[in-house]
Amino acid sequence: MIEDNTEAEKGPDTPEDAAPAPLLTLRDGLPPVTDTDEGLVKAAAAIAAGTGPVGIDAERASGYRYSNRAYLIQLRREGSGIWLIDPIELTTMDPLIEALDGTEWILHAATQDLPCLSDLGLHPSALFDTELAGRLLGYPRVGLGTLVETVLGFTMLKEHSAADWSTRPLPDAWLEYAALDVEVLVELRDALAAELVAQGKDAWARQEFDWLRGFEAPVRTDAWRRTSGMHRVRGRRGLAAVRELWTERDRIAQQRDVTPSRIIPDAAIVAAAHELPQDKAALLGLKGFHGRGAERYATSWVKAINRALTMDEDELPVRSPRAEGPPPPRAWADKDPAAARRLALARESVNALAEARNLPAENLLTPDFLRRAMWTPPKTRDPGALLDGIIEILSGFGARGWQIALTAPLLTDAVLHADLES
Known part of the structure; x- marks a missing residue:
């Protein structure tokens, strides 16, 4: 479905008092x-x-x-x-x-x-x-x-x-x-x-x-971690309750073909995981536990919470699982100052080229590709071999040929110049 919330926006050269554009209509009428x-x-x-x-x-x-x-x-x-x-x-x-x-x-x-x-x-x-x-x-x-x-x-x-x-x-x-x-x-x-x-x-x-x-929608792992407000939940038992409640809600939603938030909202999951009630009366008495399915599936919610309360320690989720790839850029200066310099130089060059070519920087090169390439670039500092290595890295990530041709030299220069500043 095409989603567009920009109908009221004006183009950059549209005068404030310009006559509105004619309304688009169906030239052949509405078909059956x-x-x-x-x-x-x-x-x-x-x-x-x-x-x-x-x-x-x-x-x-x-x-x-x-x-x-x-x-x-x-x-x-x-x-x-x-x-x-x-x-x-x-x-x-x-x-x-x-x-x-x-x-x-x-x-x-x-x-x-x-x-x-x-x-x-x-x-x-x-x-x-x-x-x-x-x-x-x-x-x-x-x-x-x-x-x-x-x-x-x-x-x-x-x-x-x-x-x-x-x-x-x-x-x-x-x-x-x-x-x-x-x-x-x-x-x-x-x-x-x-x-x-x-x-x-x-x-x-x-x-x-x-x-x-060849596009396929990405499969999200640990999707329950996207529960809004989860940061307010205390301890690993609480996190386990979020996971169990989210999973149970997802099962019910899939069975009924209803979007999960229409069963109970994220706020209800967080409220229950924060207090960890162990019976139906205590659960339904919680302020914030609401939604169309709050009472209807109360027994399921209680069972989910009790699963979290009784599972072994080694089954409990951790707050921040080890993520693949580089750390958040804000942490680079402390963890690897040289990588932070590489990233800053590469970003500056890519942003400047994107502006010169009149397109968004993220379309010139996916930001995640740039970060990964600058966190662990090839070890060689021979310019030709380094360029070849960065080309191989970007290609492996899925960057398109035109993106690689324009940005690989910039990333190569960023690595070399960051080393000179060390």
């Missing part, structure tokens, strides 16, 4: 929703008969459902118009998979939608990400609505971005909002592609888009 296998065959045939790239978007029910599944897919292609596909009732996506084979997809913020499309068997042969293109071009705001207004001159209303897309039937107002997200994706893609060529960044963009084709 395709929610049968027979209808999908018709939709796929129309899309296959179209020409050029295909604008695609997907709507999920984030904040309402546990799963990341797509509850609506919107597609637009020249010559075929807009199609709204409801995948929930379909038994197969094969006709659409076949129709899209060999086409270029246009998505905005592709990493949001690619996982749920992949779950349906939909994988791009080629890809153009309008959000990423906007970043590479140096646009300060790259939400879809802002780019459409800045580049194409239309205003987009973003009224239903937080809607529960698992609702059936979907209201027409929501469907129109969803359809508008692909209405001008082809035009936006063409305009941004021309700008990429003009700025000499089209080869960079192709490498980025090729990388995105």
Whole structure:
């Protein structure tokens, strides 16, 4: 789903008293929703008969459902118009998979939608990400609505971005909002592609888009450690209670396909882990223990707390597990002053180059890649061998060729100059 909270933002050159851009509307009206296998065959045939790239978007029910599944897919292609596909009732996506084979997809913020499309068997042969293109071009705001207004001159209303897309039937107002997200994706893609060529960044963009084709959502380990307010919990038993309560909530949420915070909020987990009540009455009497599932699943919460209270010491979690990679940059000066100097010089050089090339520094080189390379650079100080070593390191992290070509020499110089200052 395209999420954009920037509809009120103005472009850098927009006068305060300028007339508002015309509102984007559907040129062909609102199409019906395709929610049968027979209808999908018709939709796929129309899309296959179209020409050029295909604008695609997907709507999920984030904040309402546990799963990341797509509850609506919107597609637009020249010559075929807009199609709204409801995948929930379909038994197969094969006709659409076949129709899209060999086409270029246009998505905005592709990493949001690619996982749920992949779950349906939909994988791009080629890809153009309008959000990423906007970043590479140096646009300060790259939400879809802002780019459409800045580049194409239309205003987009973003009224239903937080809607529960698992609702059936979907209201027409929501469907129109969803359809508008692909209405001008082809035009936006063409305009941004021309700008990429003009700025000499089209080869960079192709490498980025090729990388995105293989994108998979990262799997978070120890996700329970992201519980909001967990820092207020005392001791390893308390941490164990957070973990057990979070895990139980996650199990219930997955079973019911409801977002976990709708069972009980993080604040309730923290409140229970702080006090460690051992029976239902004490648990429900806690100030701060609330939520739709607080009383309904009270027995489960008590069992989770008791598991934490009775587990062996060696099973208890620690406050800060040993992390892979370098320590936080603020600690570098104490732990390794030479590494701190390398990092400072490398950051300065990368930031300066990013400014000169009119793109965000994090798109020029992922900050984590930079930190890791400067914490443990190659041991050699022969300039050529050092450059080769840094190239190998960045490549191993997953940096793209264009990023390596621009930044590896800068990182090499940072290592050499930091040593001279020692």
